Structures are given as structure tokens and as C-alpha cells.
Amino acid sequence: MNSTTSDILLLAVVSFGILIMLTVLGEILRARQPVHEPNPVLDTYMTRTQSWWGMVAFIGVALLLGKPGIMTLFAFASFAALREFLTMTTKAKADHLSLALAFFVVLPLQYVFVGFGWTGLFTVFIPVYAFLLLPMVSALRGNPSRFLIRVAETQWALMIAVFCLSHVPALMSLEIVDYGDRTVLLIAFLVMVVQFGDLLDFFFGRRIGRRKIAPGLSPKTWEGMICGVLSAMIIGAMLNWITPFGLIGAALMAGVASLVGMFGNIVIAAIKRDRGVKDWSHLIPGQGGFVDQMDSVIFAAPIFYQLTKYFYT
């Protein structure tokens, strides 16, 4: 067993330890709760914890399987996210072929390019090639009604669900001096700081949150966000031993990722408000769909990737 594998196992053990604590805490609260009094907050919390068990197990196994495992997991996550997104967007019959291309050609190719580490290709494939070519396919079908809205929303779906999300596994293709094959740990670092930052933002927002950041759009508060980002920085600093960033660097990277993720969550909330939906789908019990669950990670991933590439390679 090399040091990367043992580090992944250690992280998995720690994560399961935290999940056991969260689960026990929930069960204690539930035991104190009178049976006939409904408590939606507690129920939400419990279903969330249950889903996190599944997520930790999935990501843990994928990390241990290495590149093929990670690629498969995130390709499927992208597929599910794209499906949720495109179910909501404006489309016409004329877009059928370009949407089919988005699902069955653009998405797999993006993950092939990421898998082979062809940086020059996967960073421009969707923003340049898909962006220019898919509207041509739609235009050839000759339906101009709401054309710009249709192609813009399709492109947004591809950017969010495929381009951004694929930057999580793309972290593995970074060549960092004296870090070697440990880039897989950057995935664990990114997902953990962003998710824990969100959890603590939720917790502190409920406890001490007063001033809403975007009233009428998202329940997020400045107090919750500041506490969440600070917590993410502390967790990032504690995890600095799995990163090439050093103590201060790890805290700053975690802070930036968490902050971008939280504002990304507000962007997704705006889209949901516009479309009149609460959750994107039902695929993860208690948490809506993949987009709901991954929104912070989706926004954080490309920025985290670019900063790491700029400063550490």
C-alpha cells in the first residue's frame, strides 16, 4: 500500500467517524423529540446525513480505484446533472439533434479528453467547439422561435453540468513538482472543504444568521457565510498534509473554493426561482438532485483548478 492509498483510507475513516457522530447526534435529538410532534428540520438533517453516507462511500471507492473510478463516477454525475438541467430549459423540436449530441457526444468526449489529460483540448472543447457547433445544428432545422434563449440555455447546461464538473477529475492531470500521483487527494480536499463549509454555513446561518445576502432568493446569510468560509479555511489548514499548498496556502485555497461555491449556490438558487422549482430532481433522497448537491463544488472546481495550475505547477 503506497502513501496515497493509505492517506485516502485515513480520510475515509475520519469521514466515516464524522458521519457516525452526525448520525448519533441526529438519533439523540430524535429520541428527545416527542413522537407525535413533526420536526421537518430534523428530518431534513437525517435524510441529508444518510445521503452523505452514500456519497462518502461512492467517492471513497472511486478514489481507491484511481483514475478509471473517478472518471466513471464524475461522468455519471455530469450525465445526471445535465439531465436535470436540460429537463428545465427552453427547447424546441428543432433542438433534438443538438441536445442528443450534447448528451451522447459532447459529454463523453469531454471526459475522454480529461481522462487522457489533454489540457489544451478539454479547457476549450465546450466553451469553443460545442459553443459554436451546436447552435449550427439547431439552426439547420430552421425554427427561429426563441432561438437565442434555446441555444444559450443549452450552452449553460453544458458549462455547468459537464465543463465545470469535469474540472474535479481534471485535478488529477495536474503535474505538480514533488507531489507525483497524489493529485487524486486534491479531489478529496476540494470536495471536503466545500461540503463542510456548506454544512457549517447551514448550521451557523440557522443559529446566528440575521442579514440575508440575497433576500427573496436564498436563505443564505452573511453571518452564516463568513462562519462557513472560516470553518472551511480551518478544515483546509488541517488537511494541508494531503496538499502541495502548505499550511497558509491550504487555508487560502479552501477559503476561495468555499466562497466561490457559496455564491455559486446563490446563482443556482436564482435559476431555480426563475423556473419555479425547489429541487432539481429526486435522485439523491432528501437533497433533490445532483445539481442541488453539487452546485458549490461545480462552481468551485474550475477556479480551484486554475489557481492550483497557476500557482503550483
Next chain:
Amino acid sequence: MLLPVPGRAGHFSFANGRPLAKVDHMKFLRQFAARIVGQSIRIFARAITAVRADWKGIEPVPRQRVFYSNHTSNADMPMIWSVLPPAMRRTVRPVAAADYWLKNKLRAFVGPEVFNCVLVDRRPEVKDKPMDKIIAALDEGSSLIIFPEGNRNMTDDPLLPFKAGLYNMGVARPDVDLVPTWVANLTEIMPKGEIIPLPLICTVTFGEPIHVREGESKDDFLRRAADALLAQRPEPRPHE
């Protein structure tokens, strides 16, 4: 299981003298195949469209009901069938056109044996009246899936005018719940004339059951039934 032994005339028969019913074996195999095909259809529907049920007006419990639904695609019925929990799926029988489901051997297997369809012949010259078969199925205790528009809706209107069948069964068996069941997004998943289905999310929404009211005319009831079905269309319907 009894052991087959050679019997008279060279045919196999069971040890107790009963002729080995080759049909029995066939029947078992066919039922087994039907189960496997049914499960495959369900898994395929889930994988492609992530089809999900929204139990807005009823609980997913086995109880005799008539699910009446909009009809835009041949996939409507398999979608509704796929989201029903196993106990409900076992007792539900889609009402479907005999000319479609008996066209070839594969359909004749899938329609009557996998979906357990009540096949009705819509040609006026046929003696076997569709409503008799439907009432017979209800009297057996089966639930039904029906498409009161009669044909697939190829227009831009959300619903075609309903045929009288729904009213007639509501009058004949007034205790049975008539459940409005809206199947959403199928036209976008597979528009007419396209070959590749898009893997968008399909939602099947079950509304509150309705019944024919005392003294309600056929037209009033059918209008109320159509409105109840339209009310199940899920949000969002952007820019409509």
C-alpha cells in the same frame, strides 16, 4: 415437481397418469420471460428518463383505481406502469388497442403477457364491446390504465376531447376511484419522427381521484375530468 415418464402413444405424461402438459411448461416459461421483460422495461425506463412518480393526490397503495392519462407517445403506458410499486403493478391492467398489440408475435407477447393488457377492439362491427371487457376487468378487481383521448395527441393542444368511455365506467362502477394521471416531458424525450431518445426526466403525476356526481351529465363530467387532469401538469412550464 412430478417426474415425466413415457406414456401411451410415446407422449410424456406425469407419473399420476395426467398427460404432461407441454403447455404448462410453456406457460411457466412464458410467465418467467414476461417477468424478465417487464423488469427490463422498467430498468430501461428508469435509466433513460429517470422516470419518477409524484403522488400528489393519492397514496401509492394497492386499491382499485382507474388511472386515466394524457396520451402523446407509445411510451406513456410503460412509463405509468414503471413507476407503480410492485403490489400495484401486479393488479393494474392497461386498456389498449387490440389492432396495435396483436400486430406481430413480439407485441402479442408484450401487450397481453408482460403488461397484462385488456385488449379492446375499436372497430364498430365487432361484437365484443370494449366496455363489456373493461367492466369485466373491473369486476375481477383489477385496476386500469386508460387513455380517454382515444388516440395519441399529435396536436399542440395539451388534451384532445375525451371519449365517453371514462364516463361510462364511472357510471357503471361508481365506487372505483378515477385518478387523473399526467405524464410529462415525453414529447420532448422522443418527438415524433426522431430516432434517438433524449434522457430527460419524465414525471408521472397522480392527482386526487374523481367520481361521477349524481345527475352529472356526460359532457359536464368529461370536462371536469379533463380539467382535473390538466391541473396535474407539473411546474415549471417556462414561458407558456
